[in-house]
Amino acid sequence: MIGTVLVANRGEIACRIFRTCRESGIRTVAVHSDADENALHARVADAAVRLPGTSSADTYLRGDLIVKAAITAGADAVHPGYGFLSENAGFARAVLDAGLTWIGPPPEAIEAMASKTRAKELMGIAPLAEVTEADLPVLVKAAAGGGGRGMRVVRRLADLDAELTAARAEAASAFGDGEVFVEPYVVGGRHVEVQILADTHGTVWALGTRDCSLQRRHQKVIEEAPAPGLTEELERELHDLAVRAARAVDYVGAGTVEFLVADGRAHFLEMNTRLQVEHPVTEAVFGVDLVALQLRVAEGHALDDDPPPARGHAVEARLYAEDPAHDWAPQTGRLHHLSVPDGIRLDTGYTGGDDIGVHYDPMLAKAVAHAPTRAEAVRRLAGALERAAVHGPLTNRDLLVRSLRHEEFTSARMDTGFYDRHLAALTEAAPDPLAPLAAALAEASAGSGRFGGWRNLPSQPQVRRYAVAGEEHEVRYRHTRAGLAADGVRVVRADARQVVLETDGVRRRFDIARYGDTVHVGPTVLTALPRFPDPTAQHAPGSLLAPMPGTVVRVAEGVTEGSAVEAGQPLLWLEAMKMEHRITAPTTGTLTALNAEPGRQVEVGTLLAVVEGHAE
Numbered sequence: 001m002i003g004t005v006l007v008a009n010r011g012e013i014a015c016r017i018f019r020t021c022r023e024s025g026i027r028t029v030a031v032h033s034d035a036d037e038n039a040l041h042a043r044v045a046d047a048a049v050r051l052p053g054t055s056s057a058d059t060y061l062r063g064d065l066i067v068k069a070a071i072t073a074g075a076d077a078v079h080p081g082y083g084f085l086s087e088n089a090g091f092a093r094a095v096l097d098a099g100l101t102w103i104g105p106p107p108e109a110i111e112a113m114a115s116k117t118r119a120k121e122l123m124g125i126a127p128l129a130e131v132t133e134a135d136l137p138v139l140v141k142a143a144a145g146g147g148g149r150g151m152r153v154v155r156r157l158a159d160l161d162a163e164l165t166a167a168r169a170e171a172a173s174a175f176g177d178g179e180v181f182v183e184p185y186v187v188g189g190r191h192v193e194v195q196i197l198a199d200t201h202g203t204v205w206a207l208g209t210r211d212c213s214l215q216r217r218h219q220k221v222i223e224e225a226p227a228p229g230l231t232e233e234l235e236r237e238l239h240d241l242a243v244r245a246a247r248a249v250d251y252v253g254a255g256t257v258e259f260l261v262a263d264g265r266a267h268f269l270e271m272n273t274r275l276q277v278e279h280p281v282t283e284a285v286f287g288v289d290l291v292a293l294q295l296r297v298a299e300g301h302a303l304d305d306d307p308p309p310a311r312g313h314a315v316e317a318r319l320y321a322e323d324p325a326h327d328w329a330p331q332t333g334r335l336h337h338l339s340v341p342d343g344i345r346l347d348t349g350y351t352g353g354d355d356i357g358v359h360y361d362p363m364l365a366k367a368v369a370h371a372p373t374r375a376e377a378v379r380r381l382a383g384a385l386e387r388a389a390v391h392g393p394l395t396n397r398d399l400l401v402r403s404l405r406h407e408e409f410t411s412a413r414m415d416t417g418f419y420d421r422h423l424a425a426l427t428e429a430a431p432d433p434l435a436p437l438a439a440a441l442a443e444a445s446a447g448s449g450r451f452g453g454w455r456n457l458p459s460q461p462q463v464r465r466y467a468v469a470g471e472e473h474e475v476r477y478r479h480t481r482a483g484l485a486a487d488g489v490r491v492v493r494a495d496a497r498q499v500v501l502e503t504d505g506v507r508r509r510f511d512i513a514r515y516g517d518t519v520h521v522g523p524t525v526l527t528a529l530p531r532f533p534d535p536t537a538q539h540a541p542g543s544l545l546a547p548m549p550g551t552v553v554r555v556a557e558g559v560t561e562g563s564a565v566e567a568g569q570p571l572l573w574l575e576a577m578k579m580e581h582r583i584t585a586p587t588t589g590t591l592t593a594l595n596a597e598p599g600r601q602v603e604v605g606t607l608l609a610v611v612e613g614h615a616e
Helices: 011-023 040-044 057-061 063-073 089-097 107-114 116-122 157-175 232-248 279-286 290-298 374-387 397-405 418-426 435-446
Strands: 004-007 027-032 047-050 077-079 138-142 152-154 180-184 190-198 204-216 219-225 253-262 265-272 313-320 333-335 337-339 345-348 354-356 363-371 389-391 462-468 471-480 483-485 490-494 498-503 506-515 518-521 524-528 543-545 550-555 570-576 579-584 589-594 607-613
Touching: 004 011, 004 063, 011 027, 011 040, 011 290, 011 345, 011 363, 027 040, 027 063, 047 063, 057 063, 063 077, 063 089, 077 290, 089 107, 107 116, 107 265, 116 180, 116 232, 116 265, 138 157, 152 157, 157 180, 157 579, 190 232, 190 290, 204 232, 204 279, 204 418, 219 279, 219 374, 219 397, 232 253, 232 265, 253 290, 279 290, 279 313, 279 345, 279 363, 313 374, 313 397, 337 345, 363 374, 374 397, 389 506, 397 418, 435 462, 435 471, 435 483, 435 490, 435 498, 435 506, 435 518, 435 524, 483 490, 570 607
Parallel strands: 004 027, 004 077, 027 047
Antiparallel strands: 138 152, 138 180, 190 204, 190 253, 204 219, 219 313, 253 265, 313 363, 333 354, 337 389, 345 363, 462 471, 462 524, 471 483, 490 498, 498 506, 506 518, 518 524, 543 607, 550 570, 570 579, 589 607
């Protein structure tokens, strides 16, 4: 019997595994980098071990240190979570060689499937050996790992070499393995996968299907189970292929077989020899705890002959600290508060007061809704996210709500190109027009002593200015004998935390939270502006500022001060949260300043380069 589990991971998945371990009476051990010393997963475990080394994600790739930590802390089993070393056969062997229980598939099965190139060969599929114009578009993928890292769509043959170089660099940084391969890019396909679970007694379960078609940068954003709209024949084929893949490598434990489905045909993508981020939707539909089942399988227990029956529909949305409207730029800073309405499952590695740094994936949480039908589950999740309190850096919450309510999604006609087609419309700013007034009234109510109360004589209105979605809004209100007042709106109630306004006989309540100059009015985020803006806070036209904290990984070949550049031309690349972000020329002109070199760490707003546009 397993007594103590060390989770060789961090964040949300570590916290989720610890939850099941506690419910099972199993002690827990966390490992953490210097950057994660105060992270939630390190705080909630029964014991935590610091991994010496850098403060970056590379720390979690040190299998030797993790095995040593398990032995030192008295753990008798290791769970790898997902990402990092979860699909590393060498790490699995090191755990077993140390006399510990490995909560995962045999190293041989990981080895056979962890490389996507070898997995395709096992399934009788060969990657492209030489790419021609006729093969376009193609997809460059990392042979190891997943999560969209090391993946590029190439539509022009001239771009292939550069994208191969970028993919290799990103894959090596994320997984310690720079091998990549090229395969045809299926346009208009849906990403459908099958959850499998196998024991050591020869039983393999196929736990239904999941649809994960809504993706950004080839990383899933919204997932659901079961995949809607599949024929019984296609669903049966997917199950059979998944079981066949598992049996081909004598698989044990939880895993996922992924496909692209287009024109009623299934195209094998890969097998992930680990637990998936989206496993909660399968748990909700089948009423199981996949982590608990992983533990039972690792202890040698047999599965029932057949899995439990499926019931209802589940949908999951990944909440990221990022700006979808600006190339999905990751956001950092203090997460002040995070909560969702009752009845929604929230898996997270953060709590109020935690800092979101630059070293790791920007996912804050996963919100999951389960209901008897797909329509009910989608509606429930959209409504819960709209009402969620997410106070801190900018997130993709509004995008998630709009995506879930988009007609293409509600009618289950989505595919992996969903955001390519709809991102611009889905990220159009649509702030609540009453939010600035509500913020001003809450501020006035909280600080009436500072700003003065009502006067016998009529006076000029109080004025407050806020920035909302990049636009400035000015609001006016008055202190009167009856309290705060504003033109065209009846102020029913106002205090520092809540404002109730009535327009055209309809009352609306606004919950207010303020952190410094940032004000959250329900889902709308505002920035309080000073009365007299600083006229010196300007940058020359054409200035390229760092959109996020990160490290300059490389500068485009041949680009130096004085170079002629074209609008949209890549100038340099920043790495943040294990992803590379291109910084491109904003206009055609001359590069008059370049303040970047590989290895330089920069903060948000750092001046990287200046492009002086050509005069018309």
